Amino acid sequence: MHLGLLVLFLFWTKSCWCAPQHGCEPGDELLGRCGNSVYEEKPTCTEMNLGYCNDMEYSRTIFPNILGHRTRLEAESGAEYLLLSVIHGLLNGECSPEIRLVGCSVLASPCQNDKMIKPCRSTCEALRKDCIHAFEAIEMAWPYFLDCDRFFASDQEGCYDPLAGLKARQELAMSSLSPEEPSTIIQFTYTSNSQMYSLLKRTAAKCSHISHVYSIGRSTEGKDLLVIEFSNNPGQHELLEPEVKLVGNMHGNEVLGRQLLIYLAQYLCSEYMLGNPRIQTIINTTRIHILASMNPDGYELAASEVEDNSDPELSNQEGHLLNGWTNGRTNAQNIDLNRNFPDLTSVFYRNRRSRHYRIDHIPIPDAYWFGKVAPETYAVMKWIRSLPFVQSASLHGGELVVSYPFDFSRHPHEERMFSPTPDEQVFKQLARTYADAHATMSNNDTERCGASFYRTRGIINGALWYSFAGGMSDFNYLHTNCLEITVELGCDKFPSEAELYPEWKRNKEALLSFLESVHRGLKGVVKDVDGNGIKGATVSVRGIRKDVTTAENGDYWRLLNPGTHILTATAKGYSRVSKRVHLPHNMNKAGRVDFILEKVPVEPDIDDHLFPTVDTWDRFDPYNQFERYGEPDVSEDGIERQEKPWWWNYFSQSGISPPNWLLRNV
Numbered sequence: 115m116h117l118g119l120l121v122l123f124l125f126w127t128k129s130c131w132c133a134p135q136h137g138c139e140p141g142d143e144l145l146g147r148c149g150n151s152v153y154e155e156k157p158t159c160t161e162m163n164l165g166y167c168n169d170m171e172y173s174r175t176i177f178p179n180i181l182g183h184r185t186r187l188e189a190e191s192g193a194e195y196l197l198l199s200v201i202h203g204l205l206n207g208e209c210s211p212e213i214r215l216v217g218c219s220v221l222a223s224p225c226q227n228d229k230m231i232k233p234c235r236s237t238c239e240a241l242r243k244d245c246i247h248a249f250e251a252i253e254m255a256w257p258y259f260l261d262c263d264r265f266f267a268s269d270q271e272g273c274y275d276p277l278a279g280l281k282a283r284q285e286l287a288m289s290s291l292s293p294e295e296p297s298t299i300i301q302f303t304y305t306s307n308s309q310m311y312s313l314l315k316r317t318a319a320k321c322s323h324i325s326h327v328y329s330i331g332r333s334t335e336g337k338d339l340l341v342i343e344f345s346n347n348p349g350q351h352e353l354l355e356p357e358v359k360l361v362g363n364m365h366g367n368e369v370l371g372r373q374l375l376i377y378l379a380q381y382l383c384s385e386y387m388l389g390n391p392r393i394q395t396i397i398n399t400t401r402i403h404i405l406a407s408m409n410p411d412g413y414e415l416a417a418s419e420v421e422d423n424s425d426p427e428l429s430n431q432e433g434h435l436l437n438g439w440t441n442g443r444t445n446a447q448n449i450d451l452n453r454n455f456p457d458l459t460s461v462f463y464r465n466r467r468s469r470h471y472r473i474d475h476i477p478i479p480d481a482y483w484f485g486k487v488a489p490e491t492y493a494v495m496k497w498i499r500s501l502p503f504v505q506s507a508s509l510h511g512g513e514l515v516v517s518y519p520f521d522f523s524r525h526p527h528e529e530r531m532f533s534p535t536p537d538e539q540v541f542k543q544l545a546r547t548y549a550d551a552h553a554t555m556s557n558n559d560t561e562r563c564g565a566s567f568y569r570t571r572g573i574i575n576g577a578l579w580y581s582f583a584g585g586m587s588d589f590n591y592l593h594t595n596c597l598e599i600t601v602e603l604g605c606d607k608f609p610s611e612a613e614l615y616p617e618w619k620r621n622k623e624a625l626l627s628f629l630e631s632v633h634r635g636l637k638g639v640v641k642d643v644d645g646n647g648i649k650g651a652t653v654s655v656r657g658i659r660k661d662v663t664t665a666e667n668g669d670y671w672r673l674l675n676p677g678t679h680i681l682t683a684t685a686k687g688y689s690r691v692s693k694r695v696h697l698p699h700n701m702n703k704a705g706r707v708d709f710i711l712e713k714v715p716v717e718p719d720i721d722d723h724l725f726p727t728v729d730t731w732d733r734f735d736p737y738n739q740f741e742r743y744g745e746p747d748v749s750e751d752g753i754e755r756q757e758k759p760w761w762w763n764y765f766s767q768s769g770i771s772p773p774n775w776l777l778r779n780v
Contacts, residue, residue: 331493366412371509
C-alpha cells in the first residue's frame with residue numbers, strides 16, 4: 115500500500131471513524147434534521163455507476179444516499195469509498211467480498227419507485243460478528259458507516275440483503291450434495307495398508323475412464339506409496355489443466371487425513387458415475403492426485419498400538435486416546451518426514467536481499483544428499499519435480515487449523531515469528547478456502563487442543579504458530595511452482611471409528627472447495643512465433659518476488675487474488691513481454707493470458723557465472739531415478755515401478771560392490 119494511504123488509515127484507526135462533516139450527522143438529513151439545501155433536487159432513481167460497486171445485484175440507486183452524499187462524485191471521493199477499495203489489503207484478504215458488498219449497499223442503496231431500500235440490519239449484525247476479529251487484528255475500529263443500528267433497517271421494513279446473491283451461489287454449488295442420505299455408499303471404518311491398496315485399485319478399476327493408480331516409490335519397509343489419480347484423461351498432463359495433489363498420513367499416527375482421502379477417492383468415482391454435475395466438472399477440468407498414506411510403515415505401528423490399548427483385558431479401553439502423540443509418527447528409520455526435506459528456507463533468508471540470487475526454484479544444496487534422506491521423502495520429491503503441480507494440501511492432526519508457509523522462522527532463534535512468503539495474500543486466501551468451508555474450523559468462538567485460533571478464524575502462518583526447518587510445504591514453494599497448505603484436522607490424532615463419518619461430513623465440502631479453488635488467478639501458454647510452447651519460460655508478477663515456470667508444452671498457472679497485476683514472460687534466448695491484467699472480484703475461473711516471445715541473441719548473464727546452472731538433483735542424486743533410463747518394471751498387480759536404479763547393472767557386471775551411500779534405502 116502507498117505510504118500516504120497507510121498514514122491515512124493509521125489516522126482513522128486512532129480516531130473512531132468519525133463521520134464526515136456535512137454540517138449535520140450522517141443520515142440526519144433523511145430524518146429531517148438538516149437544512150433544506152439537501153432537498154433542492156427531488157431524489158430520483160438513477161443508473162448505478164459506482165465503479166467499485168457495479169457488480170451488485172441491482173442496477174439503479176439513489177442520491178442523496180444514507181450517508182448524505184448528494185452525488186456519485188461525492189460518494190466516490192469520500193473516505194468510505196476509499197476504504198472499500200483498499201479493505202481487501204488492509205484486512206489481508208479476510209471478509210471479502212462480504213464487507214465490500216455490504217458497504218456498497220450503504221453507499222449506493224437500491225432504488226425502486228424513487229424510494230431508497232435500506233440494507234438489512236440482520237445481515238450487518240451477522241457480518242460484524244464474523245469479521246470484527248479481522249479489524250481487531252489490525253487494531254482498527256469497526257467502520258462507522260457500517261453501524262448496524264444507524265444505517266440499516268429491520269427485516270420488517272422491507273430491507274435489502276446485499277449478500278443474498280452470494281449466499282444463493284454458494285447454496286447452488288452445494289445443491290448437488292445430500293448430507294442426509296448420500297447416494298455414494300462408503301464404509302466408514304479404518305483400513306489396513308493391504309485393505310487401502312485393494313480399495314484404491316478397485317476404485318480405479320470401477321472408474322477406469324477417469325482414474326488410474328500408480329506408485330511413486332516404496333517406504334523403508336518396502337510398502338508402495340500408492341497414488342490414485344482422477345482426470346478425464348488419466349495418465350497424461352493436458353494443456354492448461356491444473357494439477358492438484360492431496361497428501362495424507364505423513365506422520366503415521368495422524369490417521370484421519372488418510373481415511374478422508376480414501377473416502378474422497380471413493381466419493382469422486384461414485385458421484386462422477388452417478389452424474390453429479392459438480393464432481394464431473396471438477397474431474398473434467400482438473401487433474402487430481404491423491405496420496406492417502408505417505409508413511410504406511412508408521413501407520414502400522416500406530417494402529418498396532420491402538421489395538422493393544424483397546425484390548426478388553428486392559429482397564430482403560432480408550433485406545434485411540436492412549437495412542438499419544440509419538441507412536442508411529444516417524445518412518446521405520448525413526449525419521450520425521452516433515453523435517454527431512456531440504457532446508458531451502460534458510461537459503462531464501464540468506465540470499466533474499468541479493469539482486470542476482472533467485473529466491474524461487476532454489477536448487478537443492480549439495481550437503482543435503484550427504485545426510486539421511488528417507489525413501490519416502492525421496493519418492494515425494496521425485497513426484498513433486500515430475501509433475502507441474504499448482505497447489506497442494508497435506509493433511510495432519512493434533513489441532514484444528516490451516517497453516518501456510520513459511521514454516522521456518524525468518525529469525526532462527528525465534529520460535530514464533532510471523533514469517534510470510536512473497537505470496538502471503540494468496541496463501542491466506544487458500545487457507546481461508548478450506549477453513550471457511552469446514553463445518554467448525556473457522557468458528558470465532560472456539561478454543562480447542564490447548565491453543566486458540568479464534569482471532570484468525572482457523573488459519574495461521576506456520577512459523578508464527580511454531581517454527582521448524584525441512585518441512586514439505588516450504589520445499590514445495592521454494593523448489594517448484596506449487597503452493598501447499600497444511601491442514602490440521604482435529605485434536606485427536608487417531609479418533610475412534612465412530613468419529614469417521616462425522617469427520618467426513620465436516621471436511622467433505624472443504625476438500626471439494628479446495629480442489630475447485632485451483633481455478634482462479636491466471637493461466638496461459640508461452641509460445642514462440644511459430645506457435646510452439648516454450649518449456650521452462652519464466653512468468654513473473656510485479657511486486658511478488660516469486661516466479662513460476664512453464665510446463666513441458668509452455669503452459670503455466672499463477673494463483674493470484676483479485677486486482678490489477680503486471681505479468682512478464684521471458685525465457686533464455688527470447689524477448690521479454692509484459693502485460694497488464696485486471697482480475698475482477700466476481701471471476702469464478704482463471705483468466706487466460708498467453709505470451710508470444712521472439713528469439714533474440716543470447717547475451718552472457720552474471721547468473722551463469724555466479725550460480726550453478728545444473729540442479730544438484732542431477733549432480734548428487736544417489737539414486738538418479740528422476741529421469742527414467744529405460745522402460746519401467748510392472749509388478750504382477752499392474753503398478754509401475756522402477757525396481758533398480760540405473761547404476762545397478764554397472765556394479766553387477768563389474769563385480770565391484772557399490773558404496774554404502776549408494777545402497778542406502780535401496
